[in-house]
Amino acid sequence: MSSESSEQVFRLRAAASGRESIAPVTEGVVYRDAETGEELEPVAEVLPLASSASSLPRTPENLRVCRRCGQFTARDLPVCEFCGLPA
Template identity: 50%
Template structure:
């Protein structure tokens, strides 16, 4: 969430239909985005840049320890 006048941002777990205000200015905070849960995965690696690779078939990201792409289901080459 962001305070429009100052640009100050905070990250918090928000409740639906609740108005949040900046503690310093009293302005209503605007929502910038949502954090969505990831789909279940067979991978044991955290979803981080150093653990991802692109599927050669659909060009979507997948964890390096997966054999099959979670998006298109096709077999990927061994990770190097």
């Protein structure tokens, strides 16, 4: 249960400045920006999800095929990383 692969990684954001950080989150712990001291709040889970069998972000289950350029691009990006087409 506490193995490395089951730790969910989150994107953390400071509300005022918009500064972001990526880290595994432990419930009940307050995270602060190292430079500004602002409290960072989890805003999104980062792929691969903790429940994923693989910890590699580039495994097929974490990619989709862009319908315009046909490239494999990450599912957690809002646009295709190659041609910019929105998901």
